[in-house]
Amino acid sequence: MTGLLDFWNQSLPQLLTGFTLSLQVTGLSLALGIPLGLVLALTLQSASRWLRWPSLVMVEIGRGASILVLLQFVYFGLPSAGLTLSSFASAVAAFCWCTAAYTSEIIRAGLQSVHHGQSEAGEVLGLDPAEILRFVILPQGLPVCVPTLLGFSILMLQASSLAFVVALPELMSKAQLIGSNTFRYMPLFALTAILYAAVCIPATIVVGRLERRLSRHI
Amino acid sequence: MIEVSGLVKDFGAHRVLDGIDLSVQRGEVIAMIGPSGSGKSTCLRCLNLLEAPSAGLLRVGDVTIDASRPVTRRQRLGFRRPLGMVFQSFNLFPHMTVLRNVSLAQERVLKRSRREADEISRQLLDRVGLGAKADQHPSRCSGGQQQRIAIARALALDPEVMLFDEPTSALDPELGLEVLNVMQELAAGGMTMIVVTHEMHFAESVSDRVLIMADGRIIEQGPSAEVMRNPQTERAQRFLSAVMNR
Ligand SMILES: Nc1ncnc2c1ncn2[C@@H]1O[C@H](COP(=O)(O)OP(=O)(O)OP(=O)(O)O)[C@@H](O)[C@H]1O
Ligand SMILES: [Mg+2]
Numbered sequence: 449m450t451g452l453l454d455f456w457n458q459s460l461p462q463l464l465t466g467f468t469l470s471l472q473v474t475g476l477s478l479a480l481g482i483p484l485g486l487v488l489a490l491t492l493q494s495a496s497r498w499l500r501w502p503s504l505v506m507v508e509i510g511r512g513a514s515i516l517v518l519l520q521f522v523y524f525g526l527p528s529a530g531l532t533l534s535s536f537a538s539a540v541a542a543f544c545w546c547t548a549a550y551t552s553e554i555i556r557a558g559l560q561s562v563h564h565g566q567s568e569a570g571e572v573l574g575l576d577p578a579e580i581l582r583f584v585i586l587p588q589g590l591p592v593c594v595p596t597l598l599g600f601s602i603l604m605l606q607a608s609s610l611a612f613v614v615a616l617p618e619l620m621s622k623a624q625l626i627g628s629n630t631f632r633y634m635p636l637f638a639l640t641a642i643l644y645a646a647v648c649i650p651a652t653i654v655v656g657r658l659e660r661r662l663s664r665h666i
Numbered sequence: 667m668i669e670v671s672g673l674v675k676d677f678g679a680h681r682v683l684d685g686i687d688l689s690v691q692r693g694e695v696i697a698m699i700g701p702s703g704s705g706k707s708t709c710l711r712c713l714n715l716l717e718a719p720s721a722g723l724l725r726v727g728d729v730t731i732d733a734s735r736p737v738t739r740r741q742r743l744g745f746r747r748p749l750g751m752v753f754q755s756f757n758l759f760p761h762m763t764v765l766r767n768v769s770l771a772q773e774r775v776l777k778r779s780r781r782e783a784d785e786i787s788r789q790l791l792d793r794v795g796l797g798a799k800a801d802q803h804p805s806r807c808s809g810g811q812q813q814r815i816a817i818a819r820a821l822a823l824d825p826e827v828m829l830f831d832e833p834t835s836a837l838d839p840e841l842g843l844e845v846l847n848v849m850q851e852l853a854a855g856g857m858t859m860i861v862v863t864h865e866m867h868f869a870e871s872v873s874d875r876v877l878i879m880a881d882g883r884i885i886e887q888g889p890s891a892e893v894m895r896n897p898q899t900e901r902a903q904r905f906l907s908a909v910m911n912r
Contacts, residue, residue: 500685506692516912563757565753565755565757566757568716568757569753569757569758569759569791570751571753572714572716572750572776572820573718573770573771573819573820573823574746574747574771574774574775574823575770575771575774575775576743583770583774584759587761588759588760589815630724632798657891
């Protein structure tokens with residue numbers, strides 16, 4: 449037992465630096481990707497085909513190609529087009545793309561859940577489309593998305609382990625590295641799992657609370 | 667005040683309005699009645715361009731819309747400016763307090779300051795008997811209260827004409843009465859109103875003129891008591907006897 453605790457104690461600092469990186473990549477991808485998802489949700493419904501088509505291509509590739517493909521495309525593929533990104537930047541770019549693509553659908557569904565009479569009411573009051581969006585649709589539609597977006601965010605944190613393919617020393621890479629030196633995979637991955645769970649389980653509980661709170665006024 | 671000529675609305679191959687001609691004087695109160703599906707709501711929605719008319723001319727004040735020409739956003743805004751609208755389902759903004767519901771458009775559209783807007787909103791809410799509800803959310807109000815808030819919200823923009831689409835149909839008779847009282851006061855105050863309604867009492871005693879619609883046309887119109895008591899066409903007689911005997 450003390451052997452296990454000692455081993456955990458030794459590995460923890462390394463694992464934590466890896467986990468910090470995982471959290472950074474995930475956080476940054478979500479912080480950039482969700483607003484981009486909102487933009488895509490809007491441009492996908494735009495009347496202009498010059499906005500709609502490029503958005504559709506972005507979304508379909510982001511959802512259709514697997515994250516592994518996106519990661520390697522950005523990291524190994526883009527340099528041949530003259531754009532070389534660090535493994536951190538590549539990971540953020542790929543996860544951001546994926547986030548934008550998936551959340552655009554989540555957000556679009558949320559905005560569509562707002563009753564049509566709401567925008568009509570805004571319209572007859574003389575609000576312009578941007579004002580209707582800002583004051584009427586978004587404040588009602590976005591809260592509807594929050595639980596789903598949080599659920600998605602948890603998945604993204606777990607998926608961030610895939611960034612090992614672009615040599616990003618995040619949590620899973622660190623665990624692999626320690627494992628290949630010590631061969632104590634079992635306790636190692638147990639600790640890794642505990643770290644992921646330490647963030648994901650509280651987050652799941654928060655999602656449940658939010659779902660109940662947000663249904664208050666509606 | 668309002669002049670409609672040759673208004674036609676098609677939904678695909680289905681002609682819902684088939685040549686509506688209507689002129690409304692300032693201060694006139696018009697009740698629009700008729701069987702379900704006769705096109706009353708569509709007519710009202712064309713009047714404020716929530717539906718794009720397929721053909722015809724619409725004039726409100728000195729802005730004219732010609733359905734055969736594309737309408738710019740500015741024309742539409744200008745055309746709607748003097749029109750207030752009240753929906754059957756209230757359509758209050760559930761995420762805002764009652765006060766914000768009434769103040770928002772004043773600030774955005776009329777560029778009133780928040781203080782000024784809120785002050786006017788409170789006066790209007792008092793006028794519809796709901797001053798005490800200003801800081802609550804609409805979900806805490808009864809249907810009748812919500813509809814009166816919706817009326818206050820429309821009045822806050824100083825409309826010259828108020829359009830009502832079955833404002834009491836979603837309400838219990840008792841709650842509907844609160845709303846009808848507010849509308850009656852508005853009418854007495856000289857507001858120009860077009861009211862789609864199933865309230866025969868309102869049509870007969872409050873409105874100046876009744877229009878009976880059937881199959882996308884106005885089949886009969888005239889001074890309220892006359893039309894209601896003594897309809898000329900057979901279709902109108904049938905409709906009126908059906909609703910009166912209910
Ligand atoms: N958006 C739409 N698309 C297709 N058809 C429509 C649409 N809106 C209304 N209609 C059709 O137009 C006709 C007239 O509808 P409208 O709602 O104007 O009738 P109404 O007189 O208001 O009836 P009610 O008393 O039931 O409210 C109906 O046959 C309806 O099915
Ligand atoms: Mg109707």
